[in-house]
Amino acid sequence: xxxxxxxxxxxxxxxxxxxxxxxxxxxxxxxxxxxxxxxxxxxxxxxxxxxxxxxxxxxxxxxxxxxxxxxxxxxxxxxxxxxxxxxxxxxxxxxxxxxxxxxxxxxxxxxxxxxxxxxxxxxxxxxxxxxxxxxxxxxxxxxxxxxxxxxxxxxxxxxxxxxxxxxxxxxxxxxxxxxxxxxxxxxxxxxxxxxxxxxxxxxxxxxxxxxxxxxxxxxxxxxxxxxxxxxxxxxxxxxxxxxxxxxxxxxxx
Numbered sequence: 001x002x003x004x005x006x007x008x009x010x011x012x013x014x015x016x017x018x019x020x021x022x023x024x025x026x027x028x029x030x031x032x033x034x035x036x037x038x039x040x041x042x043x044x045x046x047x048x049x050x051x052x053x054x055x056x057x058x059x060x061x062x063x064x065x066x067x068x069x070x071x072x073x074x075x076x077x078x079x080x081x082x083x084x085x086x087x088x089x090x091x092x093x094x095x096x097x098x099x100x101x102x103x104x105x106x107x108x109x110x111x112x113x114x115x116x117x118x119x120x121x122x123x124x125x126x127x128x129x130x131x132x133x134x135x136x137x138x139x140x141x142x143x144x145x146x147x148x149x150x151x152x153x154x155x156x157x158x159x160x161x162x163x164x165x166x167x168x169x170x171x172x173x174x175x176x177x178x179x180x181x182x183x184x185x186x187x188x189x190x191x192x193x194x195x196x197x198x199x200x201x202x203x204x205x206x207x208x209x210x211x212x213x214x215x216x217x218x219x220x221x222x223x224x225x226x227x228x229x230x231x232x233x234x235x236x237x238x239x240x241x242x243x244x245x246x247x248x249x250x251x252x253x
Contacts, residue, residue: 034064036074036137040084044124047085051185052126057081079134086134089127090141092120106155107232109148110165114173114228121177125185128177157240165239172231180220 042060050059057075061068075081093116104112121127152162183194196214203210 034066034070034074036084037088039064039071039074040081040088043081043085044088047124047126047130048186050125052129082130083134083137086131087137087140089120089124089131090136092123093117106152106157107236109151110169110232110235111228114169115224117170117173118177118224121174122181122187126181128174128181132174132178155240161239161242165235168235168239169231172227176220176224176227180224183217184220 039060042063043055046060046063047055055078057071057078058068060081061071064071071081075084121131124130148166149159149162152165153159157165182191184190194217196217199217200210200213203213
C-alpha cells in the first residue's frame with residue numbers, strides 16, 4: 001500500500017498569543033536580531049546597575065529578552081564582551097589626536113586627552129577596570145594613534161619614545177581611576193570603609209598618617225591634575241631630553 005501524504009495542519013489565524021481573525025493567517029514572530037555593538041552598549045548601560053562583578057552574558061541576555069546562547073554566538077566569554085565594551089568606550093573618547101585645537105602643543109594634547117579619558121571612564125561604574133587589560137576589536141583607534149605619533153615626532157620625540165610616553169600616561173590615568181572608583185563608584189557616592197574621619201580615628205597612634213586621611217580620599221580632581229603636572233614634567237625632563245631627533249631624523253645621544 002502506498003502511504004498517503006500527511007495533511008499539513010492549517011496555520012492558526014492571528015498573531016501568536018493573540019486571538020485569531022477569520023481569513024487572517026498567523027505569522028511567527030522573528031527573534032530579535034542582535035549585533036556585537038548592541039550587546040556591548042547594553043553591557044555598558046547595565047554596568048552602572050551591576051558593577052563589573054555583577055555583569056554577565058546571562059544578565060545582558062535577560063535585558064535584551066533573548067536566551068543566553070544567542071549571545072554566545074557573538075561572544076565566547078565575558079572577556080570577549082569586555083573587549084567589545086572597551087572598544088565602544090574608545091568611540092566615546094572621540095578624536096584624541098587634537099582635543100584642544102589644531103595648533104595645540106604636545107603638553108596641551110597630553111593634558112586634555114588624559115582628562116578626556118578620565119571623564120569617559122568615570123561615566124561607568126568600574127569603567128577603568130573594564131578598560132584595563134582589554135584588547136580593542138577594531139582598528140578605528142589607529143588613525144588617531146597615527147596622528148598622535150606624527151605630532152610627537154614633529155615635536156622632537158623619536159617614534160618609540162612617543163609610544164612609550166603615551167603608554168606611561170595611559171597607565172597613570174587607568175590606575176588613578178581604578179583607585180578613584182574603588183572609593184567613589186560614582187562622583188556623589190562613597191564606598192563603605194573610606195570615611196576620612198573614621199580612618200583618622202583608627203590611625204590616631206600614627207599622627208602623620210592620620211593627618212593625610214582626608215587628602216588621600218577626597219578631591220580626586222585636584223589630585224589627578226597634580227599627578228598630571230608631575231607626569232608632564234617628567235616626560236619633558238627625561239623622555240624628551242633623552243630621545244629627541246636631529247634634523248636628519250636620527251636620535252640624539
